[in-house]
Amino acid sequence: MARTLIALAAxxxxxxxxxxxxxxxxxxxxxxxITFTGFKPGGKHxxxxxxxxxxxxVPDGDLAKLKIEVEIDCTSLFSDDPKLTSHLKxxxxxxxxxxxxxxxxxxxxxxxxKGYTITGDLTLLGKTKAVSFPATVSATADTFTLAxxxxxxxxxxxxxxGKGKIDDEVALKLAVTAKK
Numbered sequence: 001m002a003r004t005l006i007a008l009a010a011x012x013x014x015x016x017x018x019x020x021x022x023x024x025x026x027x028x029x030x031x032x033x034i035t036f037t038g039f040k041p042g043g044k045h046x047x048x049x050x051x052x053x054x055x056x057x058v059p060d061g062d063l064a065k066l067k068i069e070v071e072i073d074c075t076s077l078f079s080d081d082p083k084l085t086s087h088l089k090x091x092x093x094x095x096x097x098x099x100x101x102x103x104x105x106x107x108x109x110x111x112x113x114k115g116y117t118i119t120g121d122l123t124l125l126g127k128t129k130a131v132s133f134p135a136t137v138s139a140t141a142d143t144f145t146l147a148x149x150x151x152x153x154x155x156x157x158x159x160x161x162g163k164g165k166i167d168d169e170v171a172l173k174l175a176v177t178a179k180k
Contacts, residue, residue, distance in 0.1 A: 025143075036048060047080065047088065056146070092162075104121070150171075152172060
């Protein structure tokens with residue numbers, strides 16, 4: 001009898017489906033777009049970053065467990081004006097000589113009626129602050145997609161140049177289409 005129960009238990013374990021594996025998608029400058037828009041009275045400037053590295057991991061196929069880690073090469077910063085690009089790389093803004101990298105790492109992902117709210121730690125200029133933003137996210141066996149529009153207050157990371165002449169809020173747009 002004991003052998004029969006052990007045999008049945010072993011058969012059940014062998015027949016049980018294996019847990020879904022973590023799906024890992026590489027994030028690069030080719031499949032991940034991070035752009036920004038800065039506003040000022042009477043105008044705006046657009047820009048972004050060309051070089052991004054990292055990964056998006058979907059544990060057990062559950063997007064609510066999504067883990068994103070991204071490193072942004074701030075030296076790859078660009079804008080719609082070459083003179084502005086140089087100024088944005090200066091200590092007045094990103095200070096890329098002393099802070100060549102920025103990072104983002106998820107800390108929480110919540111399902112909402114419109115998609116997901118992603119919360120994580122954003123490090124700019126050596127300062128780490130929590131940010132949350134709504135996102136549309138999907139994952140298949142081969143492809144991970146994410147789309148988000150949000151705003152951050154640049155002064156939270158010490159970017160205070162142009163106070164009163166440049167809006168503190170900067171619009172960010174994220175777009176990812178990553179293949180395994």
